[in-house]
Amino acid sequence: MNISVIGLGLLGGSTALALKKDLPECRIVGVDTSEQHAAQALTLGIADKILPLQAAVRQAEVVILAVPVNTILGLLPDVLSHIGDRSVVVDLGSTKEQICQVADAHPRRKRFVAAHPIAGTERSGPVAAFTELLLGKQMIICDKEYSDIDALERVEYLFRNKLRMQISYMESAAHDRHIAYVSHLSHISSFALSNAVLEREKDEQSIFEMAGSGFSSTVRLAKSNPAMWAPIFMQNAQNVHQSLSAYIDQLQQFKTWLEQQDEAEMYQWMENANAIRAILSGIQTSEQNKT
Secondary structure, three states, X not given: OEEEEEOOOHHHHHHHHHHHHHOOOOEEEEEOOOHHHHHHHHHOOOOOEEOOHHHHHHOOOEEEEOOOHHHHHHHHHHHHHHOOOOOEEEEOOOOOHHHXXXXXXXXXXXXXXXXXXXXXXXXXXXHHOOOOOOOOOEEXXXXXXXXXXXXXXXXXXXXXXXXXXXXXXXXXXXXXXXXHHHHHHHHHHHHHHHHHHHHHOOOHHHHHHHOOHHHHHHHHHHHOOHHHHHHHHHHOHHXXXXXXXXXXXXXXXXXXXXXXXXXXXXHHHHHHHOHHHHHXXXXXXXXXXXX
16 A cells, blocks of 8 residues: 655654554655655655655555644645545644635545544654554544545544554534643643743753652643644634633632632632543543453
């Protein structure tokens, strides 16, 4: 199977490595605007060959778009226009509604599958890619009724059968509403906390000496690539704004209780928040049972 991976960073590179391991007969053709990344992808065994976009797309049975979401919007119509009649295009973007709207306007919409793998790290580039990134993780496919059955089945085969991902289905607008709370907001919180500390704590040695595992885990996402995350926030601006407003309300309420020295309300607020532990434990147990 000829697979073209457009974007050879963490996500595209990890997908390519995993497919090459679990589908040895596949041939990965890589596309990247960075000559350095393209060279690294060849050296690291992520891609078997590097080609220009249209040449790579024309010979591919599956085209995987693993570039920032604003780039996907621009590339998708061109890619759909140059694929073979039975080829399939799948994107791995973290937002889905605008991407699906662009696809819906194209005459070859049915050869497109909109997907979002719930996986990632704060690192970027081909050197960050590793085979296990997607294995066993969640994959959300959106607006599946607009894709040809065989196109959908091919994507499901690669990600469910070969990468052992757990696939669920969702409408694209609903996906973007939910992901604003459970993913995008956590990244904003991490960026905000990092900037607050950097602005107020000028003594870097003190930060190093006093920062524990809680701080490190909370600000880990602040190391994420702005070139990827700024377009995500912009594409999902309305939903992110709503989630951010809800988060700010919570912070303001806590600030009020602190000013009023209302320990009882603060205690109850924190106790209510502990309920998230049971939800996350249930999700992890469910995923373990599926695997």
